[in-house]
Amino acid sequence: MNISYNWLKDLIDLDLSPDETAAALTRVGLAVEGIHPDKDDFVFDIDLTSNRPDCLSHLGVARELSVSTRGALKVGTPVSESDDPAQTLVSIEDPDLCNRFTARVIRGVTVGPSPQWLVDRLEAVGERSINNVADITNYVMLEFGQPMHAFDLDKLAENRIVVRRARKGETIQTLDEIDRNLEASMLAICDAEKPAAIGGIMGGHDSSITDSTVNVLLEVAYFDRGNIRATSRKLNLTTEASYRFERGVDIENLKRASDRAARLICELAGGEMGEFLDVYPTRALQNTIRSNDIAGAVKRLTGLDVPKKECVRILNAIGIENNEDTFISPTWRHDIAIEEDLVEEVARHAGYENIADELPPAYGAGEYQPTEHHERALRQTLIGMGFDEAISYSFIDTRHDGVFEPVPGVLSDKADDKYVSLCDSVIEGAVRMRPTAIPGLLEAVRLNFNQQRRDLKLFELGKVFASSFGEDDLPNEQEVFALCLTGGEIEQNRSMSVRELGFYDAKGAVEAALEVIGIDNAEFTAADITHLRKGQSASIKVAGTVVGSIGRLSDEISATYKFRQPVFVAELNLQKVLGLIAPPRLYRPLSRYPGITRDVSFVAKRNVTFDAVRSTIAEKKYDLCRAVYFVDVYEGKGLGDDERSITIRLEYRSDERTLVEDEVEAIHKQIVTETASKLGIRMRT
């Protein structure tokens, strides 16, 4: 809102400089964003909050200043009284949408250019001069905050006004020369036959003031706020008038505004005052607020000590009348309804800067979210392994539906529509609330590839969404942990990668992340996952529950992203994982005797896994055999195409004595033989 310094001085005795005025306004909540010199004037650019439509005028701003300047506002008292109530000039058919309507006829005007002072005033606050009559309606709106409209009386059929809802199919060409279709919910200001204006929003082109206008009908009215808002939205038409009406104008200020405008028209356009009608079918209700101890309430909420007398003075100055402890909100303040509102009025004029800085008395111990220390440890571990943390939008494209397999615990089998969708989006196509975080990471991979970064490790922690498991429930939200890596392993400050990353790097990262939160028994089982390449994918199980998946992105998906190098991804249901943390294990006493290790290589078909070998040995619980370690696998020369060699290391140890070579040799031989025969594999020699 642009407010002129000189204009304010017309309405109030102001001893403050423009800078001081700006500071005084900002202090009470009318934030002055800029002061712009304009000829001999200064214009304040004020950022108003939506609860203060009364300050969309110089009068409202002057009133705020009057609290500190303690001067009276210089506005005239309205003198017009309504003529014959039996008049036919105005009839209101829908008083629910038009609470009050005044009409003033001015005859014999000469429409022409405005005098220079009026042009200057309007231009200073950013308005364009049109002609004297239109400029005056604009001027009075900017001064008093009351929008108004001037009709060419002779162009109104039967020279009269009917305020009613539009009829289905009615149209109007508005002042901006656009033909608009009206709906039955919209209020129209009509003549005897047809709409002549859209009430409170914009006048019609046909009945507007032109150079040939002689007789004017000046409309100053009050419309239902909600209806103005609805109509404005439906027509996608916001005007200075609709902006003020939907926020609320002062229903008791209509006559003053009408008088002011009519007099100016007579003065500047040479007309003569004609009849005046004030139709006021729906009286405004003013809020009555009881405050037995306003000073105490101010103290209780703000800590400010403001004597009751000063509280009352401030409230009266902004128009809140009182009768002892009963306060009545003024008709221009639609936002004052309860005692707390009175407290705010007093506090902002007494000055927020006078409120002390105090800490509340000590209370209890602080606490993090129960999962926060685990999440921090997990993040820190991944950072240490060279991963960067990503945050992606929670909405993704619907084309990912069914292409990615969300982690267990997200999708409901029961729901017809498994996914949560937005009615619309601001990013093209992104109307799906993500059921998986992987597409977001892949988007990041693509972006980084485009920036010539091919060695990437990224992870994300965040929520995914799907339809609820129960009926009528809010959608299912689950916290997931996802990671993705591609390219080579790189070292800090060194540009050449040291080796290509692969499945086992992704698995290692998942293991490290799980381990740091206390899970060291995750199982990886070969499994087909929709978005992962067959034979290079696994499901991840913790304590017997499947919690996620890991593997190489499928060739089909890679192709859609135009990835030319393998990309590995993993995703876990973090919420589930955090619920599966086992209590810490007990200490196992250290053996005082040295152990002996033996390596053995088995030649096996490719489908015999390391885990099969390991668990075959572990299950037998061989005496003295303490551990089975993985050493290496070998495939290629010397072995069949469907074969590979697995080398493992066995550790032997006793808690009672030092083992001798012979007894280890015997048990080792037994283990090797039994394992080979059980799994149908042979020892490599």
Added chain:
Amino acid sequence: MSDSNREINQLRDRLLAELGPASEELPGDVSLADAEAKLRDVNELKVRLTGRKSDLSGLKKVIGSIAPEERAAFAQAVQALEKEVNSTLESAESRLTSRVADLRTELERLDVTIPGRRPRTGHLHPITILRQKIEDIFVSMGYAIEDDREIETDYYNFDALNIPENHPARESQDTFYTTEGFALRSQTSTVQIRAMERRGVPIRIIAPGKVFRRDTPDMTHVPMFHQIEGLCVDKGITMAHLKGTVTEWLKRLFGEDTVTRFRPSYFPFTEPSAEFDFSCFKCHGTGKFEGDRCRPCKGSGWIELGGSGMVHPNVLRACGVDPTVYSGFAFGFGLERMTAMMYSIDDIRHMFENDVRFLEQFS
């Protein structure tokens, strides 16, 4: 001259001739291999000229057989020769050894400016870094960290927060709705309600989390961002406590000389309401940094941060809290805006693009 003396002189001439190359200076650009070969040559020469089977040793062995009157002179001559030969050899050896060592040092010299060897360090997202710092501060001030749903009902997103049906903030052009009619929370204030319902009062929480607004992405807008909401409800809580608390955490984050400014404002869920600014962390409120207009505060000396106020009695009532007994303050601010200001990030969209060149700049 006796035969023996002649013999010594002949030997001397021969030895000196053989020692000649050992005494030669090495050329300035000699390679390590050549220098080592030369050193080996000298060592071999030493064995040949002074070893047990050398002519010099032979002469020493015959000293006893020399006539007594000549023996002393002979022995002296032999010793002199031996000394001369040894000294020449030793000097050559030491010169060569040192030269070899120097050459080897040069050859094995390290470039100590090459980066140290370590795995690449990853980076936390700047939003996480700031969130964790702020959480740490509030936990130390006795607050609990809270969070809740991101998809909410209108009740939690609006009604309970005293945002009536016809309020501009409720219009769907600002809020994302799911096809089932749920709202993506448009502010973390929803957690005020959820937490008060769960924990009751007195309560002190902050709630960091994602919020969603229907803004088309541009340099200063993104449709998803992070907010931190603070709430303190107890008997006797006033705006002075709000100011004190906000000032305290900003001081802990930006330094003891930080000051705050509260300006009257309007939010449906607080009454009275205030926006809060803090003195710029870069120019300390002067508006100038190193002679230029300060970037983070655009020369104003102040950084506008967020909204706050005393919890509206309707909000307290919605959570079953009696506003005549309890009062409280709440505040909220956006992490992206704050991060953008702290690092002078010109385009807020970078926050969710996950460009590694962006992420690498924060730690």
